[in-house]
Amino acid sequence: MMGHMNARIKIATLSLLAALSVVFAPQVALAQDDALTAAPGSGEVFGEAPASAASGEIVASETTPPQAVGAYSPMAPTKNKGMPTDPNSGEPGAMAKSLTFQDQYSKDGEYALWMHNWFLLPVITAISLFVLGLLLYVVVRYSRRANPEPSRTTHNTWIEVVWTIVPAAILVVIAVPSLTLLARQYETPPEDAVTIKATGYQWYWGYSYPDHGEIEVISNMLSDADAIKNGEPPQLAVDNRMVVPAGVPLRIQTIGADVIHSFAIPSLWFKQDAVPGRLNEKLLTIEEPGVYYGQCSELCGTRHAYMPIAIEALRPEEFAAWVRSQGGTMPGEGSGEEAAAEEEAPVEEMTEVALAD
Secondary structure: OHHHHHHHHHHHHHHHHHHHHHHHHHHHHHHHHHHHHHOOOOOOOOOOOOEOOOOOOEOOOOOOOOOOOOOOOOOOOOOOOOOOOOOOOOOOOHHHHOOOOOOOOOHHHHHHHHHHHHHHHHHHHHHHHHHHHHHHHHHHHOOOOOOOOOOOOOOOHHHHHHHHHHHHHHHHHHHHHHHHHHHHHOOOOOOOOEEEEEEEEOOEEEEEEOOOOOEEEEEOEOOHHHHHHOOOOOOOOEOOOEEEEOOOOEEEEEEEOOOOEEEEEHHHOEEEEEEEOEOEEEEEOOOOOEEEEEEEOOOOOOOHHHOEEEEEEEOHHHHHHHHHHOOOOOOOOOOHHHHHHHHHHHHHHHHHHHHHO
16 A cells, blocks of 8 residues: 555656646746847857858848857957068068968978978079079170180080089979978878868858858958958958867868859968869868968959958867857757757656656
8 A cells, every 4th residue: 555655656746847847948948048149249250241142242141149158259360370461560570571471380381381491492592593603603704805715615515414413303302392292282181070161152252061060151351440440451351250170180172153263271371272063172280279361362253352261270179169159069969959858858758667657
């Protein structure tokens, strides 16, 4: 008798808990939605997106989905990092810095910059000085005043052998780092690389994330006034950046929606054409967090100069927060509905087991 009474009390208690969860769960969800909506827009993007594919003009669009405070906010750029150097800034060395490559933040870029600065430039400088010295020597030694009777010499076997072998040897030496860099730039992305597809439109960029719930971001250039207000370089700042994790292999895929574009980021030593009907793919690993700017490098129409690229590299945990703020999911995570279903499942299972007992 007591056993039946305890079973009835247990069943009644579990049923009451299940009923209370059904009644109060929607109210809790609504309260959470209200809190998110009221939270400051830490993840708001700069300016307005996106553009009309037909006209290329900027039109109004929905903003980034709201998220909790501190979850994600656009990174402020670092001056002279990932962007061109202003030769008129008045800073020491700004003019000389603007005449060479930007500082590099990828392994291929660091290797290429080393090859240029410490290999090609010394060779080029040495050859140029040697040729200049020969010209000056010929002008002085074989002038009309020094040689009233010009030489009739037409062949010199030793000189011909030297000027054939030495240039060939120089080219062989240069070929070693050149082919190494070429091979590195064609390295295949690993299977676990983060995939981002960049689509070139007339005249803006679209970024999709097939590994993260099919997130899609439309990126348009900001006005000069908005760019300066945000502390960004004019004609390079955008309303929605391409956000990626730093220190992680990236599989960058490019394609053109209308004409040929070119996805180029100088400070990352990355350039890849976006061709209609063809999906190009290339490996990129950004060494450290930051904002890196580039532009379309293929003449694609009247607004070719107004479709910049801005890549925001975040730490992996910050990138995960950005993905969730966009309504996406990290690989291995389920959607919000699946997670809610998993949380409700144990209560329902407990009730069914209790009723069966």
